[in-house]
Amino acid sequence: MNTLIFRTFAPFITGLMVVFSIFILLRGHNEPGGGFIGGLIAASAFAIYGIANGVPPVRRAIYFHPHSIAGFGLLLAALAGIPSMVAGVPYLTALWTYPVIGNVEVALSTPLFFDIGVYLVVVGAITGIALSLEERHRG
Amino acid sequence: MAGKSSKVIDTSGVLVEANVQLVDYLIIAPILIPIIFGAILLMMRRSDEWTKSGVNLSAYVACFGIALMTLASFALLLRVNAQGPITMTMGRWLPPFGISFSVDKLGALLTFVGSFVALMGAIYSTADAKVIDRRFGFYPFLLLMMAGVSGAFLTGDIFNLYVWFEVLLISSFGLIVLGSEKKQLDGTMKYAFLNLVATTMFLIATGYLYGLLGTLNMADIAMKLQNYDGDGPVRTIAVLYIAAFSMKAAAFPLNFWLPASYHTPRIVVSALFAGLLTKVGIYSLLRVAVMLFSFEREFLSIGIAWLAGATMLVGVLGALAQNDIRRILGYLVISGIGTMLAGIYVATVPGLSGVIVYTVHSMLTMTALYLVAGMIGKISGSFDLREVGGLYAVSPMLSAVFFVLCLAIAGLPLTSGFWGKFILVKATLEVEGAQWLALIILVSGFLTTIAIFRIWIFAFWRGGPSGTPDGKENYQNNILDDKYKLTASLVIGVLTGAILLIGFMPEWLLSYSADAAQSLLFPNDYIESVFGKEAL
C-alpha cells in the first residue's frame, strides 16, 4: 500500500474528501446527504491519510483527540435542542431564522447545528476506531 | 422548508399546538444532563494534566453532573407523584408520529433510584478509579450509560427503548473492558456477544410488532392491542420480547453471561452493573409483558412462573458453589431477578407493587454489597473466601454494615428486602395453584441467607484466613488510606441508611408502588397523557 504514488496523492485525496464531506453535510437538509454520511466520508479520508503516511501524522493533523471531537459533536447536538426550551415548544423542535448577511439570505436552523453535531460525532468515533486499528496493525 | 417566502400550511393536524412549559423539560432532564456532561467529560480526557496538583477535575465534574441529574429526577418524581403521567413528544410532531417520552410513576421512581445509585458509585470512584482509568474514559462512559438507563426508563416509544438499550450497552462495554486485563477481555467477550444477541432479539420483535400494528408508540400499541383479536402473531411477538428482556435481566436459562463477566471489571463498575443494568431488563418486562401484552398474560404466565422458580434456585445454588465473593454476589443478582419475575407472573396490583419495591431494594442493596466487597478486597488483598478473614478486628463498623446488608439481601426484617419479599410472597399465595412458587421464594431466601452469611462468617467473624490458627497470629491486613476509607464509608453508609429507612418506614414507598402497579395494569392515564382524553 505504501507506494510513492499513493503517498504523494493521499494528502490531496484527503483534502478533497474532507471538503466534499462538508458539502454533503450542508446540502443534507433538503437533498440526499447529511451529517452521518458526511462524517463517514471525512473519517474515511483520515483513514486513507493514515494508511499512506502512518497514524502519527493524522493525529497531528487533526490536532484534537478523536474522542474529544466526538464529545464536542455530542454536546453540540444536545444543545441544538435547547433553543426550543426558550420558544416554548418540545425539545428538538426545528426553529428557523433567515438573517441577511451581505445581501445573501442565509437559512440558519437548529437542525443544522444538530447535523453538524452528528457529523462531528461520526468523524470522531470512526476516526478513533480506524486509527487504533491501524496502529495495532503496524505495531 | 424553502425560504420564509413559502406559503402558510395548516399544521394543526400534525404538530403539537399546546405551549410547552419550562417545567415539562424535567421529563428529558435526566437524559439530557448526563449526555451534556458526558460530552464535556469526553473533551476533558487530559484534564488531570491541566492541574499540576493532581486535582482530579473530571471526577468532580462527573459527580456534579450526576448530582444534578439526581436532583432533576427527584423533581420529576415529585411532579409525577402529584400530577400522574406526563408526556413530551420530541420535535413537536403529534404522537404517534413523533417520539414520545412518557413518564409514569414506575419510570420516575426507577430513574430517581437509578441516578441516586449512580451518584453513590461516582463518589466512590473518586477515591478508587486509577488515573489510567480516567484517561481511558471511565467518567464519560459512566455518564453516557446513565443517559441510556434513564432514557430506557423514561421513553414512551418502543424503538426508542431499543436505542437507549444500545446506548447503555455500548457504554457498558466500554466500562467493563476498562483496564484490559486478560480476565476482563474474556468476560467482556461473553458479556458483549450475549447482550448483542438479546438486543437483536428485541429488534426482531419490534420489527414484527411494527409489521402487525404499524405503530411504535407504547400508548398506541397498548390501545391497539386491547382491541386486537387473533392471537397467533401477537403471542410470537410477546414470547420474543420476554426472551429478549429476560436474557438482558439474566433470567434462567440465559443467565450464564452474568457470572462469567460481572466479577472481572473494577469493583465500582460491577456495583453499578449489578444495581442498574439487569433492572432495566426487569423494567422493560414490566412495561412490555404487563402493560402492552396484558391480555396474553394467561398464555404466558405459566412459562414466566417456571422461569422465575428456576432463576431463583439456579442463582442461589450457584452462589453456594463459589469461592470468589464477587461471583457469589453475581449469582445472588440472578436469584433476585427470579424473585422479581415471580411478581411479574402474579401480575396483580400487590404482586407488581412487590416487584417495584423489590427492584428498588435490589438496586440499593446489590450496589452496596459490591462496594463492601471492594473494601474487603482492598483490606485483605483478595476476593477469595479462603484468603479473607479477621476483618471484624479491623473494622467493627464495616462488619455491622455488612451484617445489615446480609439481612437485606436475605429478605429479613428491619430492611427494605423484607417488605419486597413479604408483599411478593403474600401476593403469590393469593394466586390459585401458585403456592409452590411462594415456597420457592422462601426456600431461595433461606439459601440466600446461608450463602451471604457465609461471606460474613469467613470474612469478618473468623480470626484469619484458612490455614492461620484462629487466633489471628502472624496475620496482617492492609491499611487503607484515609481518603478512600472516608469516601467508601460515606457511600456505603448512605446506601445502608437508605435500606434501613425503607425498612423502618416503608409506607410511602408501598403506597407509591401500589399506585404505579395500578397504572401499569390499567394504563388509561398513561394513554391519556399521550393522546389526550378523547382517545379513550
Added chain:
Amino acid sequence: METALSILSGLFFIVSIYLLLSKYVIRVLLGVALLGNAVNLLIFTAGRLTREVPPIIPSHLDVPAVATANPLPQALILTAIVISFSFFAFLLVLSFRAYQDLKSDDTETLRFAEPKNEPTPPLGY
C-alpha cells in the same frame, strides 16, 4: 415480493445462527454481521413494500397525491445499521485484542474469567 424477501431473511437467519453457534470467535463475529442484516431485511419487509413511489411531497402540494412507500422502516433500518455497525466495530476490536492477548479464538480455551476445576468453597473453618 414480500414472500421472497421473507424467505431471504429467513435464510440470513439460518446462516447467522449457524455461525453464532460456532466455537471460534471469528465465525461468531461473521454471524453477528449477518444477523444485523437479517433483522434489517425483516424490518424492511414488515413495513410492506411499495415499488418506485418515493415518499416525497411535490412542491405544490401539502400532502402526497398517491400512496407512497413507507419511509418509517427505512428510518428504523438506518438507525439499526448505525447501531449494529458500531457494535460490530467494537466487537472486532475486542476480538482482535483478545486474540493478541489471550492467544486464542477458540471459546473452549477462553476460560480466564471462569477457570476450570475450581476447588470447592470451604465447608467449615
